Amino acid sequence: SAVISQKPSRDICQRGTSLTIQCQVDSQVTMMFWYRQQPGQSLTLIATANQGSEATYESGFVIDKFPISRPNLTFSTLTVSNMSPEDSSIYLCSVEANNDEQYFGPGTRLTVT
Amino acid sequence: ILNVEQSPQSLHVQEGDSTNFTCSFPSSNFYALHWYRWETAKSPEALFVMTLNGDEKKKGRISATLNTKEGYSYLYIKGSQPEDSATYLCAFGRNTGNQFYFGTGTSLTVIP
Numbered sequence: 449s450a451v452i453s454q455k456p457s458r459d460i461c462q463r464g465t466s467l468t469i470q471c472q473v474d475s476q477v478t479m480m481f482w483y484r485q486q487p488g489q490s491l492t493l494i495a496t497a498n499q500g501s502e503a504t505y506e507s508g509f510v511i512d513k514f515p516i517s518r519p520n521l522t523f524s525t526l527t528v529s530n531m532s533p534e535d536s537s538i539y540l541c542s543v544e545a546n547n548d549e550q551y552f553g554p555g556t557r558l559t560v561t
Numbered sequence: 562i563l564n565v566e567q568s569p570q571s572l573h574v575q576e577g578d579s580t581n582f583t584c585s586f587p588s589s590n591f592y593a594l595h596w597y598r599w600e601t602a603k604s605p606e607a608l609f610v611m612t613l614n615g616d617e618k619k620k621g622r623i624s625a626t627l628n629t630k631e632g633y634s635y636l637y638i639k640g641s642q643p644e645d646s647a648t649y650l651c652a653f654g655r656n657t658g659n660q661f662y663f664g665t666g667t668s669l670t671v672i673p
Contacts, residue, residue: 490666493661496659
């Protein structure tokens, strides 16, 4: 299994500002994913972070709102841009293991006021 | 939109009771069904990966079954303990891509 850390663990931000969330893995992985869980909703995939190329975004999510970096095989960032209260969520990164399992970070709890 | 549903949404049981939850998912393009246990402020913890119709898996007091033809999986907890209190998530994986489709989870509270 992989050990994944995220920073920050939580934050309260004002609307209109941006927050960058970091995800660090203790081993090199090919696939890294970013999810969010809005209150009362299911975990939803935002994008797949690809090393050396642009992220692949799911329907309803765009690069301008959620820019992603993947500079190497152990690290990725997700930025939540121009935040509004609707962006208040738990944001999680995950990685895919060899057995098709996904391992998750502890999440970043974001509140936008 | 791919629908994965879990029921009940929340559950309160007494310590020592046994309980079970349901995850329903589309029966087409099935690849795998995952169960996770998610405690507040911690990472979701993988419990089971199930791929074959009729699969039954067990880890201690927790077990799961899978019916891919009718599109459901059950998670059972025998003799619930307070440390079992968590949200239990299921995730459906299709045979067309890496994406997991999650249910909204079942929140379990075990009362001592």
